Amino acid sequence: MRLYQEKGMRTLPTLEYPDKEGVTLKCTRKQETATYRGGLAGPIVYSLMKSAVQRFPTHFIDGSIHDRLPQAVKDEFLANAVGGVQNLASFTRVPNAGHLVVQTHPTALAKALLGVLTKECYKLLQAKL
Incomplete structure (x- = not known):
């Protein structure tokens, strides 16, 4: 939450909101709102997903x-x-x-990410041994 406040928020007033x-x-x-208007992103991601999943965990x-x-x-x-789903390195x-x-669930998401990272680090260590 601290990082979200530091990196994602700014204090008012601003040039856009001088009276707030x-x-x-x-x-x-x-x-x-511009991020939601880009109609090409979805189809592009969809068309590239299978090859990306095959190339990268x-x-x-x-x-x-x-x-x-x-x-x-x-x-x-x-x-x-x-x-x-069998083509994914993991599904949570x-x-x-x-x-x-x-x-809404930052702690649960962090635990899921930690689980992924822990498994990936373990695989890397096993490969080096």
Whole structure:
């Protein structure tokens, strides 16, 4: 949370919000909404995913609640874009978390990431022995 405050927030007032007090995101509202308008990112990621997963160990961490995308959409992505969960280095669902898992369940997400990193470090050590 401290890093999020340091790196992601700035104090008000700003040039964009000269009459406000408190804090706001470092990016402007216009910058943030632009990230949702880029219609090409999804299809590009989808088309490149299978080859990326085959070339690089890919760990998929997702929330167990399907609040942003229906489960059928996620299942289709895993089956067709990824080529199946078996092609992933790991697959984890964070219990009781949805699309905003970073904000709503940071500790559970950190534990999932720690698990991935621990396994990867163990593999590296085993390869060196």
